[in-house]
Amino acid sequence: MSKKYLWLCVSVVGLLWAFEALAGQPVEKNFADNCASCHGADRLGGTGPALLPENLERLRRPEAFKTIAEGRIASQMVGFAAKLAKEDIQALVDLIYQPLPKTPVWGADEIITSHLQHVTEALPDKPVFSADPLNLFVVVEVGDHHATILDGDKFEPIYRFPTRFALHGGPKFSPDGRFVYFASRDGWISKFDIYNLKMVAEVRAGINTRNLAVSGDGNTVLVGNYLPHSLVLLNAEDLTLIKVIPTLGQDGKRSRVSAVYQAEPRGSFVAALKDVKEVWEIPYGDKDFPVRRIAVDNYLDDFFFDQSYRHLISAARDGKKGQVIDLDSGKKVAEIDLPGMPHLGSGITWEYQGHPVMATPNLKEALVSVIDMTTWQTVKQIKTIGPGFFMRSHENTPYAWTDGFSSGNPESRDAMTLIDKRTLEVAHILRPIPGKTAAHVEFTRDGKYALVSVWEMDGALVIYDAATLKEVKRLPMKKPSGKYNVYNKITRSAGTSH
Ligand code: DHE
Numbered sequence: 001m002s003k004k005y006l007w008l009c010v011s012v013v014g015l016l017w018a019f020e021a022l023a024g025q026p027v028e029k030n031f032a033d034n035c036a037s038c039h040g041a042d043r044l045g046g047t048g049p050a051l052l053p054e055n056l057e058r059l060r061r062p063e064a065f066k067t068i069a070e071g072r073i074a075s076q077m078v079g080f081a082a083k084l085a086k087e088d089i090q091a092l093v094d095l096i097y098q099p100l101p102k103t104p105v106w107g108a109d110e111i112i113t114s115h116l117q118h119v120t121e122a123l124p125d126k127p128v129f130s131a132d133p134l135n136l137f138v139v140v141e142v143g144d145h146h147a148t149i150l151d152g153d154k155f156e157p158i159y160r161f162p163t164r165f166a167l168h169g170g171p172k173f174s175p176d177g178r179f180v181y182f183a184s185r186d187g188w189i190s191k192f193d194i195y196n197l198k199m200v201a202e203v204r205a206g207i208n209t210r211n212l213a214v215s216g217d218g219n220t221v222l223v224g225n226y227l228p229h230s231l232v233l234l235n236a237e238d239l240t241l242i243k244v245i246p247t248l249g250q251d252g253k254r255s256r257v258s259a260v261y262q263a264e265p266r267g268s269f270v271a272a273l274k275d276v277k278e279v280w281e282i283p284y285g286d287k288d289f290p291v292r293r294i295a296v297d298n299y300l301d302d303f304f305f306d307q308s309y310r311h312l313i314s315a316a317r318d319g320k321k322g323q324v325i326d327l328d329s330g331k332k333v334a335e336i337d338l339p340g341m342p343h344l345g346s347g348i349t350w351e352y353q354g355h356p357v358m359a360t361p362n363l364k365e366a367l368v369s370v371i372d373m374t375t376w377q378t379v380k381q382i383k384t385i386g387p388g389f390f391m392r393s394h395e396n397t398p399y400a401w402t403d404g405f406s407s408g409n410p411e412s413r414d415a416m417t418l419i420d421k422r423t424l425e426v427a428h429i430l431r432p433i434p435g436k437t438a439a440h441v442e443f444t445r446d447g448k449y450a451l452v453s454v455w456e457m458d459g460a461l462v463i464y465d466a467a468t469l470k471e472v473k474r475l476p477m478k479k480p481s482g483k484y485n486v487y488n489k490i491t492r493s494a495g496t497s498h
Pocket of ligand 1: 142167168171210211212258301302345389482483497498
């Protein structure tokens with residue numbers, strides 16, 4: 001090759017390179033470099049939701065642009081404005097509203113084929129360890145996708161095992177506390193035998209899953225999906241498929257599922273739909289699992305129940321008002337003041353001056369709303385150190401603990417606010433490790449100790465005496481997220497999530 005020709009080639013490549021740099025990278029490469037690790041190379045979701053037009057129906061394009069540029073509050077989504085040009089962000093917005101060449105299918109056949117039976121023989125009905133099986137904690141470590149079974153008396157790990165990628169939502173227990181069921185964001189449901197420290201079975205129930213519920217009789221698992229738009233019923237024994245229920249509104253419109261819970265006193269599962277104004281109640285004692293549709297005024301994003309499970313209290317992420325639905329009559333009985341995007345999955349209840357009250361942190365505002373559950377009026381909005389995500393208490397402790405996890409400010413993300421349930425005043429501020437994000441509390445079975453997560457890769461579980469507020473132990477952990485006490489969960493303590 002002559003020198004002249006070589007020079008020409010180099011110049012052309014250089015020009016092309018410069019042109020591409022000016023014009024920005026191709027959108028596919030930007031997606032692969034910045035989005036795929038959380039949302040999946042195929043846009044089907046992973047730690048982040050699936051980015052498909054059917055999942056983005058309620059997100060307008062300018063909002064999607066803002067989310068990519070600035071990130072999303074109370075999620076793992078970071079902003080890309082400093083890294084990507086406006087045109088590149090717009091190209092990403094256009095890309096995620098394009099339908100996939102082929103609609104992904106995850107129906108009965110795919111679910112059945114994915115099933116894995118790890119244990120086939122009957123295992124002993126007695127724990128292989130001496131710790132109190134009702135005072136164990138299941139601690140989920142999202143940093144390296146593991147879970148730890150922790151002795152809740154000695155605060156010593158009994159067993160640590162790998163989980164599926166990106167677990168989300170609270171794991172749910174069988175009624176006797178022997179088995180725990182996990183859901184991962186990408187649809188894997190796992191059943192773990194705590195007594196024998198063995199994974200029993202797994203199945204992939206969806207492509208993008210919200211959460212799961214275990215029926216009060218321990219026989220059935222219900223999974224709620226974002227993608228496909230479905231509820232999936234599984235046998236709790238071995239996670240084999242019972243049936244898939246497509247989530248179609250009365251008018252035939254398809255919907256994602258916001259969340260599913262079991263309502264043991266009613267013998268039913270309750271599911272909220274995200275894109276259709278309906279709540280579904282499904283009695284789990286009826287082998288046909290018929291759906292009772294309850295029409296509601298607004299979409300339900302997040303909800304919880306009063307302790308009797310007669311009332312469902314719900315919030316819409318974009319609304320300022322919550323709805324209270326009487327599940328017996330199927331009617332809305334009240335509207336409640338819930339500013340600042342409450343995270344009702346973290347709602348708790350207690351008795352205040354002879355009345356049951358509920359309290360919830362708000363993801364966008366540094367306040368906890370306390371609401372009288374007989375009049376549904378706001379009793380107080382308590383200022384906290386930063387907007388919180390999780391909240392917890394226990395029947396045997398005077399304080400409700402909440403974090404500042406949703407705060408963008410490092411000076412409030414490391415703090416726990418303790419509210420006196422008798423006075424509704426802030427009683428204490430604790431900083432488990434100054435400068436490190438503190439989150440999510442759970443109490444021991446007797447309420448004497450509180451376990452707080454330090455949500456960092458080199459994080460920890462910090463254990464406090466709940467009366468003296470002195471630290472009693474610190475266990476190193478990899479981004480510990482939630483921790484779940486067997487007894488508090490199976491007895492549906494008013495101070496914890498159900
Ligand atoms: Fe969660 C529970 C919804 C983001 C960690 N979260 C729940 C529940 C719902 C919910 C409906 C109750 C289900 C259950 O426990 O069965 N979460 C949402 C969202 O809509 C939101 C804001 C956006 C999204 O990404 O889906 C969201 N959640 C997060 C996070 O970014 C967190 C902090 C980290 C993560 O794992 O993704 C997170 N959510 C959790 C945890 C629980 C949870 C640890 C269980 C709390 C409990 O104590 O029960």
